[in-house]
Amino acid sequence: MLDTAFLVRRQNPGFLLTSLSYVGGLLVGLTVSAVLLVHAGVPASALVDEFLIATFLTSDGLSQTATAALPLVLVGLASGVAMRVRFWNIGVEGQLWLGAIASTWVALNGSGPEVLRLPTMFVLAALAGAAWIAIPLFLKLKWGVNEVISTLLLGSVAFLLVQHLLFGVWRDPSNSFPVTATFPEASWFLVLGWGQLHAGIFLVAVIALSIWFVMEHSRVGFYADAVGFNAKAALATGLPVLSIAVGLVLLSGALSGVAGMMIVAGTEHRLNQSVGNGYLFSAIVIAYLARAKPLWVVVISFALGAVFTAGNVLKVFYSISEAMIVLMQGAVLMSILMAQFFSSYSLKRPKN
Amino acid sequence: MTTALQQAGDMRQPLGTPAALLMRGIGKSFDGKAALRDASFCLEWGEVHAIVGENGAGKSTLMNVAAGVYVADGGDQSIDGEAISLRSPLEAAAAGLGMVHQHFRLVESFTVAENVLLGFGRKAAVKTLTDAAAIVSAKSSEIGLPVDPHKLVANLSIAERQRAEIIKVMLLGARILVMDEPTAVLTDEEARTLLSFAQRLSRQGHAVVLITHKFREVAAFCDRVTIMRHGETVLEGARVANVTEAEVARLMVGDALTVAGRPLSRPGDVCLSVERLSARATAHGQSLNDLGFELHVGEILGIAGVGGNGQEELVACLLGLDRAGAGAIVLDGQDISTAKPDQRREAGLRVIPSDRFDSGLIRELSIADNLALTTVASGSFGGPFLLSRRAMREKAAEAIDAFDIRGATPERPASLLSGGNAQKVLLARELDHGLKVLIAHSPSRGLDMKAAEFVRSAIRRAVEAGAACLLISEDLQEVMSLSHRVAVMNRGRIAGCRQTGDVTPEWIGGLLAGHA
Ligand SMILES: Nc1ncnc2c1ncn2[C@@H]1O[C@H](COP(=O)(O)OP(=O)(O)O)[C@@H](O)[C@H]1O
Ligand SMILES: [Mg+2]
Numbered sequence: 001m002l003d004t005a006f007l008v009r010r011q012n013p014g015f016l017l018t019s020l021s022y023v024g025g026l027l028v029g030l031t032v033s034a035v036l037l038v039h040a041g042v043p044a045s046a047l048v049d050e051f052l053i054a055t056f057l058t059s060d061g062l063s064q065t066a067t068a069a070l071p072l073v074l075v076g077l078a079s080g081v082a083m084r085v086r087f088w089n090i091g092v093e094g095q096l097w098l099g100a101i102a103s104t105w106v107a108l109n110g111s112g113p114e115v116l117r118l119p120t121m122f123v124l125a126a127l128a129g130a131a132w133i134a135i136p137l138f139l140k141l142k143w144g145v146n147e148v149i150s151t152l153l154l155g156s157v158a159f160l161l162v163q164h165l166l167f168g169v170w171r172d173p174s175n176s177f178p179v180t181a182t183f184p185e186a187s188w189f190l191v192l193g194w195g196q197l198h199a200g201i202f203l204v205a206v207i208a209l210s211i212w213f214v215m216e217h218s219r220v221g222f223y224a225d226a227v228g229f230n231a232k233a234a235l236a237t238g239l240p241v242l243s244i245a246v247g248l249v250l251l252s253g254a255l256s257g258v259a260g261m262m263i264v265a266g267t268e269h270r271l272n273q274s275v276g277n278g279y280l281f282s283a284i285v286i287a288y289l290a291r292a293k294p295l296w297v298v299v300i301s302f303a304l305g306a307v308f309t310a311g312n313v314l315k316v317f318y319s320i321s322e323a324m325i326v327l328m329q330g331a332v333l334m335s336i337l338m339a340q341f342f343s344s345y346s347l348k349r350p351k352n
Numbered sequence: 353m354t355t356a357l358q359q360a361g362d363m364r365q366p367l368g369t370p371a372a373l374l375m376r377g378i379g380k381s382f383d384g385k386a387a388l389r390d391a392s393f394c395l396e397w398g399e400v401h402a403i404v405g406e407n408g409a410g411k412s413t414l415m416n417v418a419a420g421v422y423v424a425d426g427g428d429q430s431i432d433g434e435a436i437s438l439r440s441p442l443e444a445a446a447a448g449l450g451m452v453h454q455h456f457r458l459v460e461s462f463t464v465a466e467n468v469l470l471g472f473g474r475k476a477a478v479k480t481l482t483d484a485a486a487i488v489s490a491k492s493s494e495i496g497l498p499v500d501p502h503k504l505v506a507n508l509s510i511a512e513r514q515r516a517e518i519i520k521v522m523l524l525g526a527r528i529l530v531m532d533e534p535t536a537v538l539t540d541e542e543a544r545t546l547l548s549f550a551q552r553l554s555r556q557g558h559a560v561v562l563i564t565h566k567f568r569e570v571a572a573f574c575d576r577v578t579i580m581r582h583g584e585t586v587l588e589g590a591r592v593a594n595v596t597e598a599e600v601a602r603l604m605v606g607d608a609l610t611v612a613g614r615p616l617s618r619p620g621d622v623c624l625s626v627e628r629l630s631a632r633a634t635a636h637g638q639s640l641n642d643l644g645f646e647l648h649v650g651e652i653l654g655i656a657g658v659g660g661n662g663q664e665e666l667v668a669c670l671l672g673l674d675r676a677g678a679g680a681i682v683l684d685g686q687d688i689s690t691a692k693p694d695q696r697r698e699a700g701l702r703v704i705p706s707d708r709f710d711s712g713l714i715r716e717l718s719i720a721d722n723l724a725l726t727t728v729a730s731g732s733f734g735g736p737f738l739l740s741r742r743a744m745r746e747k748a749a750e751a752i753d754a755f756d757i758r759g760a761t762p763e764r765p766a767s768l769l770s771g772g773n774a775q776k777v778l779l780a781r782e783l784d785h786g787l788k789v790l791i792a793h794s795p796s797r798g799l800d801m802k803a804a805e806f807v808r809s810a811i812r813r814a815v816e817a818g819a820a821c822l823l824i825s826e827d828l829q830e831v832m833s834l835s836h837r838v839a840v841m842n843r844g845r846i847a848g849c850r851q852t853g854d855v856t857p858e859w860i861g862g863l864l865a866g867h868a
Contacts, residue, residue: 219728219739226725229716236671236703236711237725238694 013343025339029332036327042318050313055306063195064312067267069305070204071096074259075279076286076297077211082252083292084215084224085245086231087140091133091151092256093280094158098132099125099257100264101162104180104271107187107264108170114186121187121261122203129257130250132158137249141242155280166273179272189266200266207258212294224248256283281326285333304329370433372397372528372559373418373449378427380413387413388424388583395528400550400560401589402570405580406604407659407826411563412454414580415530418561419451420444431528442473450526452517454533454563458505464488464516465501471520491519497549511542518549529553530561535569536660547573565658567597567865579603601861605828613808613833614852615815617650623820624683624789631669631677633844638662640669640677640844647789647820652811654835655824655846658864662844663824664706667793670822671703672696673711683789697726700788704778704795706824712778713766720748720762723781751780755810772803779807783814790814790821796830808834828860840864 010017038044055061075092082089089095103121110117136150166178174181189198215221223244226234235241256279263275282304290296311325373395380388388410395401403411417424420438429436431447438444441451458467465485472478478487488501497515505513514534521529531550535543550560551573562574570577570592579587579600586603587595624647633639640662647653657663668674670681672693681689683699691699705711713722724733724744733747734740748762755776759769766774775795782790792811796804812834815821824841825831831838832852839849840863847863 217739218737222721222724222728222739225717226714226721230709230714232673233709233711233714234725236673236693236705238692238697238729239725240694240729 007345008348010344010346017343021339021343022336025336026332028339029335032331032335033328036324036331037314037320040318040320040324042314042320046318050317051306051310054313055309060195061306061309063197064309065302065305066201067196067198067305068308069301070200070266071259071262071279072282072286072301072304073204073208073298074255074262075283076290076301077208077294078252078255078259079283079287080290080292080294080297081211081215081224081248081255083287084221084228085248086228087137087245087249087252088148089133089151089249089252089256090148090280090284091136091155091158092259092283093276094151094155095129095132095253095256096260096263096276096279097155097158097162098128099260100271100275101158101165101260102128102257103187103261103264104170104183107183108180110184110187117186118189118265121265122258125257125261126254127257129255129260130253132257133249133253137246141246159276162271162276163273166271170271172270177272180270183265183269187265188269189262196267198266200262203258204262207255208294208298215294220244220247278322278326281329285329288333289336369397371395371430372432373561374428374430375414375418376428378414378417378429379425380410380417380422381425386583388417391427391580391583391585392588393418393578393585394589395559395561396576397559398554398557399575400554400562400573402574402577402592403561403563403580404565404567404570404577404600404604406828409580409604410583411580412532413583415451415532415561415563418444419449419530421451445521445524445526448525448527449530450521450524450528451530452514452521452532452534454536456513456517458513458517458520460506461504463502463504464499464508464519467505467516468501468520468523471524487523488519491523495519495522495549495553510537511539511546514538514546527557528559528561530563532563533565534562535564535566543569565865567600567861570600571597581606597862597865598858601865602857605857605861613812614836615650615652615812615834617816617818619648619651619836621649622646623649624822625680626670627680627682629666629669629677629679629681631665631674631679633662634664634668634674637665638844640665643679643841643845645822645839645846645849647822649820650815650818651837652815652821652823652835654831654838654852655822655841656828656831656838656860656864657824657826657841659826661841663793663826663841665844666841667703667705667791667824670696670701670791671711694729697786700786701791702782702784702787702789703791704775704782704793706793706797708774708778709767713774715767716765718748718763719752719757719760719766719769719777720744722766722777723748723751726781727784751777755780772799772806775799775803775807779810783810787814787819790819791824792821793824794826795823796827797825804830 034047037047055065075096078092079089102124106117106121106124132154133151136145136147136154139145139150140147166180170180172179172181189200191198215224223239226239227241227244231241259279260276264271268275286297286300286304290300307325307328314320371394373393375393378388378391379386391410391414393414405411413422416422418429420441420443423439431449436447459470462470465481465488468488469478469481469484478484485501488499492499497518499512499515499519505516508516534546538546547569550562554560564570574592576589577592577595577600578585578589581604627644629640629643631640638661643666645653665674669677672691675690679689680687683701686699688696688699709715721744724747728739733743745762752760757773757776759773766777769777790811795811796807799807811821823831823834832855835852837849838852838855840847840860842863850859
């Protein structure tokens with residue numbers, strides 16, 4: 001029966017249909033996640049407790065969620081701005097590592113006035129992230145090398161570089177793990193006194209607002225959409241295609257780099273082997289679910305931060321593994337993407 | 353219209369055997385637009401039969417019906433005397449008819465042998481790659497078209513691909529071979545090889561259909577010729593020996609040369625001059641060789657020509673999308689040949705591309721966005737950095753009113769517009785105050801009569817108001833009715849240029865067919 005039906009692309013799926021499919025997908029994804037958790041040994045009654053009450057309705061949970069969301073917002077924006085010009089940045093983690101390395105270097109070797117320590121870390125982290133994405137960008141522009149592969153592989157290279165440093169010159173001799181020494185306090189974001197939440201939240205707020213403003217209210221965002229949808233038409237109508245694409249891709253790398261700084265200066269206060277883990281996948285999930293819209297990136301990053309918070313609780317109390325959290329993210333992403341299919345296409349039967 | 357010619361067609365010798373392919377009263381519409389009306393065709397065994405006609409005449413559609421790619425809306429068809437109604441190319445192949453399409457249909461990442469194996473399907477006797485390669489080699493030497501069965505299709509030249517396609521079709525059992533404009537992509541030498549192969553095949557008793565634009569090939573290699581115009585057969589199966597090139601040209605072009613309606617303005621000073629323009633070909637395109645022309649203020653210069661003779665490349669050069677070429681492009685005394693697209697726009701160049709959603713409009717963006725694409729840079733919507741969406745919407749609402757764009761609101765995506773209304777959006781954007789030279793490439797292609805007339809009169813008015821227009825079109829009627837002068841483009845050059853009043857069917861037909 002199915003082979004006599006065919007798919008027709010909907011011309012103009014309305015707002016209602018789009019939102020319904022989005023919410024429907026979200027519910028399916030959450031249900032799948034719940035089933036997975038119950039199957040892994042979490043009592044069904046605890047789900048509500050851990051998820052809703054512990055993460056959203058307790059002060060501890062909220063501050064943890066907010067803290068976890070900060071780097072997520074940055075990588076989500078990073079993935080999103082590149083996506084707007086159809087550049088698939090699958091190397092968010094690599095750029096994040098480079099940003100972490102650059103800011104660690106400043107923190108460990110920092111001299112000069114202490115007030116300049118964090119600003120220097122910020123600038124160098126952004127530059128390092130941008131430099132790391134400049135390589136695949138150049139390869140793509142010059143020889144058409146597919147950025148999906150080059151950014152992804154450079155991510156592994158960056159991780160090897162981190163290991164090289166952690167097992168080598170930066171290793172803290174007083175620690176049996178491959179980690180750097182704790183940073184001097186001048187390189188910490190000020191802790192605000194609400195859980196772990198730190199002053200990095202102001203930086204993230206300023207960055208997110210600026211990007212929202214640039215992408216939604218300036219000609220940059222307008223050009224970016226034109227370039228992303230149809231670069232040939234954009235070129236033919238005289239738009240600055242190259243500078244827009246290059247600018248936003250470099251911005252993407254810089255944002256990832258700053259995310260690396262946010263983690264080492266905000267919560268870890270040192271560089272270790274796991275600070276960047278999992279951010280690539282989260283970045284893609286966030287940017288996709290937010291459809292690369294900056295304000296939605298913020299909202300979804302907080303939702304994902306909550307998943308991390310809940311995940312931490314589950315880890316501690318029910319010895320659920322880290323992988324389960326990634327699995328849950330995946331389940332939610334896949335079901336929302338599948339639901340989008342139904343708002344984009346309708347199923348038709350041939351007339352005779 | 354019964355002429356001596358058509359009688360010549362009817363007087364052919366009855367051969368006693370049933371026709372290889374007989375088509376009667378074939379009709380076919382796409383989206384309510386008729387591509388074929390009452391078309392007919394008769395192919396005998398042992399002949400090479402040419403089908404000629406302008407672009408869009410319905411040649412490919414007719415043969416696609418014959419090959420089971422399209423199902424006709426009406427009419428009868430028989431192969432070797434047996435009435436059939438084909439529903440798929442596989443059924444056509446089973447009946448002994450194979451077609452080599454204008455755009456090849458081989459899987460590029462497979463070898464030739466793999467493609468042949470794929471074509472055979474599951475039930476065939478040939479099951480292994482070794483066998484497939486062996487029969488490809490055997491067939492290849494039998495018919496004298498060399499092809500290496502183990503080469504990847506992606507690595508084959510155009511001519512080799514075509515040979516592979518022919519061998520595949522023959523191996524699937526074709527005794528009737530249909531080739532859709534096979535020589536358009538070949539060099540003269542390759543074309544000669546292919547055409548003599550076709551002749552050999554017919555002498556062995558097969559039947560060959562050859563779609564072409566070139567009278568030279570018809571005269572030298574074909575036995576009979578069928579001419580199509582506007583979806584109808586205007587000359588059916590005349591012996592080639594009985595027709596002249598001039599007659600063929602006139603029948604192809606029809607009454608296109610009698611319509612009038614060009615702008616009332618009289619051409620003034622030169623405002624665009626192109627000299628010795630050369631550029632490389634795009635994929636499957638034609639390079640430009642030493643092309644030149646002059647365009648005057650208040651003038652429409654029509655460039656006629658069969659598609660694929662360098663029109664796309666010319667537009668890309670003028671627009672600044674391809675800046676690798678050599679030559680001078682002078683607009684209003686200013687050499688713009690190295691300028692970027694936005695600088696050329698600033699100098700007064702505007703364009704209506706042949707494929708509006710490829711390089712003119714952006715489907716996903718709203719109508720307001722599309723209208724603003726070219727003017728945001730000048731700061732007319734909110735200054736040097738900010739963007740006022742409200743100003744864009746207001747401007748769009750004015751344009752929608754002024755150009756009577758149906759089904760449009762500023763916020764709707766451009767993809768929802770019908771062809772004619774999308775073209776109006778493009779006109780509203782391109783025919784602005786800064787316009788000096790308009791490049792209009794097939795501006796009414798795919799539009800219904802009313803929309804086409806709207807587009808033409810908008811261009812006419814713009815030229816009367818002091819602009820100049822280079823009208824590049826495959827539609828002769830359009831070129832003849834709008835232009836002050838007519839030039840013909842062939843193989844990347846301007847093959848000839850005349851005042852419209854001096855154009856004769858023989859002259860234009862000869863140049864179109866590449867005979868000058
Ligand atoms: N698949 C299709 N969908 C819609 N219109 C088509 C299609 N194929 C052909 N046409 C239209 O049918 C007419 C005849 O086209 P075609 O047979 O390709 O002409 P020719 O081969 O003589 O140049 C043209 O107006 C063309 O736009
Ligand atoms: Mg054709």
